[in-house]
Amino acid sequence: xxxxxxxxxxxxxxxxxxxxxxxxxxxxxxxxxxxxxxxxxxxxxxxxxxxxxxxxxxxxxxxxxxxxxxxxxxxxxxxxxxxxxxxxxxxxxxxxxxxxxxxxxxxxx
Amino acid sequence: xxxxxxxxxxxxxxxxxxxxxxxxxxxxxxxxxxxxxxxxxxxxxxxxxxxxxxxxxxxxxxxxxxxxxxxxxxxxxxxxxxxxxxxxxxxxxxxxxxxxxxxxxxxxx
DNA sequence: CGAACTGTACGATAGCCTTCGAAATGAGGG
DNA sequence: CCCTCATTTCGAAGGCTATCGTACAGTTCG
Numbered sequence: 001x002x003x004x005x006x007x008x009x010x011x012x013x014x015x016x017x018x019x020x021x022x023x024x025x026x027x028x029x030x031x032x033x034x035x036x037x038x039x040x041x042x043x044x045x046x047x048x049x050x051x052x053x054x055x056x057x058x059x060x061x062x063x064x065x066x067x068x069x070x071x072x073x074x075x076x077x078x079x080x081x082x083x084x085x086x087x088x089x090x091x092x093x094x095x096x097x098x099x100x101x102x103x104x105x106x107x108x109x
Numbered sequence: 110x111x112x113x114x115x116x117x118x119x120x121x122x123x124x125x126x127x128x129x130x131x132x133x134x135x136x137x138x139x140x141x142x143x144x145x146x147x148x149x150x151x152x153x154x155x156x157x158x159x160x161x162x163x164x165x166x167x168x169x170x171x172x173x174x175x176x177x178x179x180x181x182x183x184x185x186x187x188x189x190x191x192x193x194x195x196x197x198x199x200x201x202x203x204x205x206x207x208x209x210x211x212x213x214x215x216x217x218x
Numbered sequence: 219c220g221a222a223c224t225g226t227a228c229g230a231t232a233g234c235c236t237t238c239g240a241a242a243t244g245a246g247g248g
Numbered sequence: 249c250c251c252t253c254a255t256t257t258c259g260a261a262g263g264c265t266a267t268c269g270t271a272c273a274g275t276t277c278g
Contacts, residue, residue: 013218014211018131023266024124041225056267058226063265077224077275091215094207102123102201109122132236150255165237167256172235186245186254 005065005072009087012068017092020067021099025050026060027107030069030083034100038082040075114174114181118196121177126201129176130208134159135169136216139178139192143209147191149184 021027025048032048033039039047045057052060061081064070068087073080088096130136134157141157142148148156154166170190173179177196182189197205 012215014208014215015131015133015136018127018136018208022124022127022131025266027124027127042223052266053268054225055227055269059266062226079225092207092211094203094210098201098203098207099123099127101203106121106123106200134236151253161236162238163255164239164257168236171256183245188255 007066007068009068009084009090012087012091014092016067017069017088017095020064020069023060023063024108025052025056026064027099029057029060030064031100031107033070033081033083038073038080040078040080044081116175116177118177118193118199121196121200123201125176126178126197126204129173129178132169132172133217134161134165135173136208138166138169139173140209140216142179142190142192147182147189149187149189153190 021030028048028050029044033044036044036047041054041057041061045052045054050057061070061072061079065072068084071082071084073082083096085096130139137157137159138153142153145153145156150163150166150170154161154163159166170179170181170188174181177193180191180193182191192205194205
């Protein structure tokens, strides 16, 4: 466990992870995070093309973090977000890859 | 497309599929359906160990169907449910397998 | 110090989701 | 034709979720 705000790898649960990934904004954020690598919030939001308010993005970031999908590390005034790829692969083999490899056209309506 | 109540394979969308699978009751139902093979509603509900009302199960069945996860075929007075394995594998390779292969302990709280 | 920047916390709103029971629908059997 | 079995539909209750704006807190920089 990284700290109290992150679940331990052993505490990850499939319904929670799926729920976190089921929102289009969060799904785009996760896929952008995979493409650009670890990024601070604002940069990830831009990379994902999300035109939502900062507070809404912060909410999504929290949902992803509490589900165990991403990890947050503080660097100065910024929070650096990264995928918890190893933990996800260990708990749900193939799941993250399946989500990341899905054709972009199958994401949005 | 099977009929108007089922989405065509080309219309499946990842967020909707993930949302359908994110509910514990639906996730258990899908995993039970994989184990026991196509089944009528009542039998699947028992196989999944779901102690919910018939109307609630019917609601979940509808969500799974409208997301394209399952297929419903009428046989007499019964509805036979089955997984849309081929369509899911074609659209989201590896996703269904990842969900089905997850350890049972990682499903519930 | 004070201004600018990054992000969180709070409170509100609106919509959606799960759940139920009761009533309705439809098939099959006497 | 009625009764039973399988399932859906309806309407309602309660809770959860996404979204926003504003206010706040910590960092960096002049």
